[in-house]
Amino acid sequence: MSNFNLDQKYILNTYKRLPIEIKKGRGSYLYDIHNKKYLDMYAGIAVSSLGHHHPKIIKAIKKQSKDHLHLSNYFVFKSSSLLAQKLVEHSFASKVFFTNSGTEAIEAALKLVRKYGKSINASKTKVIALDEAFHGRTYGGLSLTGQPKYQEAFKPLVPDIIHIERNNIKALEQVVSSDVCAIFIEMIQGESGIQSLSDEFIEAISKYSIKHEILVVADEIQTGLLRTGKLFAYEHTNLTPDLLTLAKSLGGGLPLGALLVSKKLENVLKPGDHGTTFGGNPLSCATGLAVINELTKPEMILDVYKKSGYLFEQLKSIKNKYPIISEIRGSGLMIGIEVGDKALEIQQKALELGVLLNVTNQTVIRLLPPLNIQRKELDEFINIFENVLKTI
Template structure:
């Protein structure tokens, strides 16, 4: 099965806004953790659509759910609810700290909802002066104007005029900085339990404990952005489950639809009541098609078998990368959790993560980067072990080429 050869990479430059610079490879078909391009070349997928394709490509349970729902109902609007949405919300609340769910279509939208909620909660309970949101340097929370401003990378938020105010960025994992900044004007602290785009940086347990303690002391809410870490990626359903603390609000997207756009914001009854009728909404949020797929995703992912399998695959990936590194000495450390893994380039290869990505594609491996110094791997949670082995062999050949120059 080959692609339409008139639809080339050059066509992208003709018809698409130039905010992306995609690779020359145009995939046309995927199955499991393998993908084929227009010319029939096969790739092993260690990228997973940036931690989205949690069950690989064309997983039978997801294809089945989509086909079945596709012949029933696609869209109703939120003037009415629907069965798949009620079922998915029931699963999410039963499996987490949360009592209430708001559905959206993307991580940015879930985070936008969370940020509006924490501001409204503070306004209703404490008054207008309690509006400060504390976030962290190198964070990534989406591309809407509010979320990109809360994200800690000025390059993404500068150049669009005046930004939303009362947002303070602190160094990640710096308890002293947080203690110095937080006050009774703080309405929320927002963070990723593992910073994804920022370089696969784990939150220290002591830091998370301080976030919770200081938030409680100052009547602020804790928001966990689990867009990338959620839905089994770390070996628990959500990454907060590895920790001693529980957030007040959690956002989830990416893997929740296994490739179909869906997101959710989870919170408690007491906090949720501040988004009363008319305060927020989404045309497509909670549509039956997306929720049917989300239900199928959770039925597969939220099982002992899948979650234990993530931990086993993590060890294989870590061992394989360590063996490659013993030979070629390119990484200073391998960090992350579950199947969200970052290889941090050492002094000799600073700024060259893209070189490893390009070399990998040439060897038939799809991988990612997380900034200029980190090679990122986010494969399917159920990637066959044979594909891990073969993918690592391809990566080793790519590393050898970069090292050889």
């Protein structure tokens, strides 16, 4: 039986599979079982930020697997302590809780902010989140996600979560009060098509969070770790969050998420309040350390900055030629190209020509290439993308 048939027969039908079967990945390319090469312009949806089969990640896996793979959370181990130290040294945070995934980092954040809120007053349990946000698929993450299409079938959701329109300061003013313990935001909403929060809205969040003692949780699961051109997207703004969630590229392809918390929150959760069997496992943290060591190199940061400028420039000149593109948005190497109802056709044609494109929110081509993609690979993408647009 082919892998497609096996998949169809034995795996729950929750994903739309592509019609190709991948054998291996190297750098910015994936190779299918017929050895056809594909330029990967979304890097496993922002996971493989150092490309595929990065030598430092492979080395970390080999080295760690010689010692142990799993110990249980009764033991301390070096890779997780060192990774936490790195995350703290490069952010506002003072401590870290590791998870296996993004949605679990969100769950940890939700539990922590509720406990903190209740320590101030018993009714401080309300949480604000934004329309069109995406925070994950478990019940906490799903309840914070501001997209009815993901929620309707699974109600009732976690209570006391209020959604307001992104960038609507009036709506924010109507819901803030001393009964709100936290607001969850993505500086750039990825799933909903690369939509940024405005400076004014971020400023308002900052103001009301101080006034009403509301914790700000930055979900940087997609924007974090240099994706937007800075190590964390909040660094582009004047707002420093109280908590921050990470996942995706953190584990370099292994499952790893993290919740970072500020000094004042480091003692909210006590032993027994929260935990996970696999979260922050030694192997994932070893690869995480390799990832963070690469992503914090000054030359890497400069390189992403330059490539982002180049890619935006090229895309803008394409936009001038092809009116099908109505907008190009984003920051760093997290870019949305608005193409209306042609998105799936563009994706399909690009696939035939050996470029993997991701479509989100039906009308947006979402670019999340490896951060170490080469300039000539960006040129290859631009050429093929333009060739595809010519045929639409």
